[in-house]
Amino acid sequence: MATTLDLHDISYIYDGAQEPLFDGVNMTLPQGWTALLGDNGCGKTTLAKIVCGALTPTHGAVNPSPSTLVVAYCEQECAHEPANLDELRDDWSPEAIALRDALGIGDDWPYRFATLSGGERKRLQVACALHGSPDLLVLDEPTNHVDADTRDAIAAAMRAYRGVGVLVSHDVELIDATCMQCLMFTRRHSDRHNRTVIERYAGGYTKARRTHELRRAEAADELKAAQRKRQALEGSRAARRAMMDAAAARKHGGHLIDRHDHDARNTHKWNEKQADKASAAAYRALGSRLETARREAASIETDAKRYDGDILLDITPSARREPAHVEAGVLRFDDATAHDGCLAVSELDVDGVRWHARAISDADTDAAAQGVRGIRVPRLSVGPRDHIGVDGANGTGKSTVVRALLGSVDDALPTLYVGQIPDADAHARLLARLHALDAGDKAHVLSMLAQLNDDPDRLLRGEEPSPGRTQKLALCLGLLSGPQLIVLDEPTNHLDLHAKRALARFLRGYPGALVVVSHERWFLDEACGADK
Structure with missing residues (x-):
């Protein structure tokens, strides 16, 4: 059984897409549970499928290859019977009985999957995924449809698992109860562009979120400092430009010197020439420093903007007493x-x-x-x-x-x-x-x-x-x-x-x-x- 799984330079781009869903992912998945966190559509399920070998990355590799492992994948949806449902149904070993009991699965459930509620189907799905003790187990939203008691039972079953586990979930309580690290998909903004990055955080959701908030605050402070530095240099450069313009105007004052006073005229020309050289050098130096400051500010990544407004609709309640x-x-x-x-x-x-x-x-x-x-x-x-x-x-x-x-x-x-x-x-x-x-x-x-x-x-x-x-x-x-x-x-x-x-x-x-x-x-x- 593999004790770790290494993701090396993983990238994935859908056919026809203009940019990768994610790229350059380098992560280690140790024994125990790793949560994949992020917004809908950010690529969590895609990465989970790459990890378990159901998808081939556009670039990069998973080591060891999932094809060399016993892999189980529990998908989000529970509309269809799990592939190994018959195996679980026909297995009456002590381990299988204990698994069914732990998840509260009725003996008749495998025979009437179509009549089960969403939560009952999900419990059966999870049991089928755990059955056979896979080396690598991916659970995609395992607590969708389930009640609080079932969530607790699933968490207990996950804690008893001894392989490499990947959990895709928005269930804060489940992540905190089971996961030792989190991989957070975040849309980052820099230099007028957004891209998806995947960051590793130790601990469950609560600890990971707290650390992420601290990093986000530090990045925001760093960006503000870089912007203040850039603005200060822009001000200094503008002031230097004004000084150069004033010096140029003084040049034209040379005609006030007696044209027969050659010493005075030569001295005036020499002084203005030196002043021009010094001002031009200072102006160029400020320009170089300003360009560096602009690049530094542009390179700082902060979380992309979220839309926190309200959905506005003009709806009138029904005039019926009982809709x-x-x-x-x-x-x-x-x-x-x-x-x-x-x-x-x-x-x-x-x-x-x-x-x-x-x-x-x-x-x-x-x-x-x-x-x-x-x-x-x-x-x-x-x-x-x-x-x-x-x-x-x-x-x-x-x-x-x-x-x-x-x-x-x-x-x-x-x-x-x-x-x-x-x-x-x-x-x-x-x-x-x-x-x-x-x-x-x-x-x-x-x-x-x-x-x-x-x-x-x-x-x-x-x-x-x-x-x-x-x-x-x-x-x-x-x-x-x-x-x-x-x-x-x-x-x-x-x-x-x-x-x-x-x-x-x-x-x-x-x-x-x-x-x-x-x-x-x-x-x-x-x-x-x-x-x-």
Whole structure:
């Protein structure tokens, strides 16, 4: 088993791209967990795939080659069954049983992957990735879709892993709990240009972020000092230029000397000649120093500017008393319809704008195994200005409640729904819609994307999309229609931290009806606060 993995001068550029996604990456990945941090679309997943051999770098090499190792890759999406699902299902060794127990995986889950919730699928994905004790393990957003208990179980399983691990995640708690170093993708600005650099920081996210902030402050101070030095030299050079101009004017005063006084005239010429030489030499020296100062200031890299404005929309709340509602009853998990013969294995507790789905501990598990499971709900009502936050453990029916609410909405009501998992063709369809817009609407969508911490230029260049970028584009295109009801199922799953904060700010100020499902309590508090 390899104890370290070395990345030597790694560069990657997509076909048709104008610049590399990243270049000159030299890093060592030791035994234990390394986190890849950065904004959506910055190249984290691309680098992770290079590390595990799924992509070939444009330049550089990984040593030892991933082809010589046992490698496992757990992708972001959980729409498809893991390749080795059958192996885990049929393995009843003590180690496999312990792994299933640690992640809370039911014995029947491998047989009904399509009916599992997003969080249950993710747990099964992680178990399949850990099964077989790979030399190199890459986990790409392993806590997307999962509840707090599952996050803790995944963290414990990661800590027990003894190979080289690479974690792509925006989950601060998970990174702090598992990682010994962080590789941070940062857009840096110098001399009117931006480029992506990858910096190494010891420790988890909290320590890495603190060190990064100190470095950023030092770079900003260094740039200010260099700019002050340049400005001082520009002032000195301008003053020297003025002195030279004054000397030239004095030259013309030589005609005041008696033309017959040759000694005085020669002395005057000699003095002015020496003064000219000294002034010119001083002026040239200042010019050389100024050029050096300008190069120094231009070479200092600082973090590229972020867009921290607000998304502005002119939306009027619906005049309907109830844009969405569901009658009391038991909703089947498979089709979100009320069904008299459905066994409730969970129920929804409603407390104002907070709805919590929880398992019923005394449910008949034998009957539930027959595929007639559901969630018991009271009568649910969403008012024209309500901001409803829905949370709860995986598999308790949160998405079932969302589907039932959407099923009650009148077709005439402008509604925006963004689900948990974008399908494989979603980005291409959304990009085609974007390019079909008129100039004004297109500019508005790109502006909203920038406010959500994305790079519109990279989107338009057609670079390989990340799921986070796809979700942002779906949201921004949907907002053009002026929706009076927005329903978001796990909207933070693929978003970077800056994008999450920007989205929460927008949703809090959104004047229409909102239903948000999330495992991130701070996000629900911000977007659906009771004091809104």
